[in-house]
Amino acid sequence: MAESPPRREPSPVRHFARITDVALAVVTAVFFVAVALATGVSGPWHATIPLALILGGLLLVRRRWPMTVLLLSIGGILVYHLTGNASPAGWIWPAAVAYFTAATTSRVRWVAAIGLAQLVYSAVDFRWVLDRNPARYVIHVAGEGLLLAVLIAAGLAYVVAMRWRERWRETDSRARAVEERLRVSHEVHDIIAHTLAVVGVQLNVAADTLEEDPAAAAAALRLAKDVRNRAMADLRSLIAVLRYHSGDTAPPPDLASLGTLVADARAAGLEVTLDEHGDPTAVPAIPAIAVYRVVQESLANTLKHAAASRAEVTIGYQPRSVTVEITDNGRADTGGTDVIQGHGLTGMRERVSALGGTLTAGPTPGGFAVRADIPVAGSTA
Known part of the structure; x- marks a missing residue:
């Protein structure tokens, strides 16, 4: 009967499996001989010890050929009995490990049939006790049957x-x-949204000043090109990480890149102030990326939706958390609704929540505000 090849397991698992097989082989052989000597078997070297060595040695290959090991074990026990030796441990127990192993394969029905046949044969072989001690006979046969059922049930439970x-x-x-796809979608959305917002403003500036002030139009186009090039570099880096998991790609954005975001927003015509308190170098990489993305998405939404002229970015670095607040003086009645319902705010909230933080956003008397509290304790760089 052809048996499926074993699945390749990790090295520690294979090492532990080999140790287990050796331990079971030793226990089976030693216990069989010990019980034989305890029950008065004479001349153990004649048959008992050889059978014990065979039963134990077969267990060393039980995982590769479970049915073969079971049949050879039963065959050895049968020969042991046919040569006039009384089994000191019954018929089923010496092959207990072989029965359990075979029961974990797809041939469990054959295992049950083989065990039932061996059980019937043992009941017939032990019939000479029936007339002398019926209770002993019943206990012996019932015990063998119960052990067989337990072994097969244990094999099925293991499977x-x-x-x-x-x-x-x-x-x-x-x-x-x-989670990885969601993270990537957030990264892509943040990069594209910020780029389109800045580039869109610069293209409008270029279109409006092309005839009256060609120099200003050219400057706007150069800025749009620079922002586009940075976005393409970010996207290539992200795709390279996903495709190759290589270590030679560009590093992810961090707190040191906040000045670039502010400069882009200022170049797009938004008066932006950046106020940082505390030590940003103590912030691990993952929360730092979250801070960067919150600022990036908030400024992009301000440029796209709020029709604001001024924005304030305030970041407080505490030992156990980072507080990010972005406020603007845009239209809170219409722009706020767009921001709340957009994918950008949802992505920011999911990113912050994944780190155990909270994000709130909504209209204020003077415009719109986004606030994020991001814990940093226990994060890894």
């Missing part, structure tokens, strides 16, 4: 547990993949 573990791993893998 079910392994299947559930594999399903859990697959589910966890899918969840990680979904």
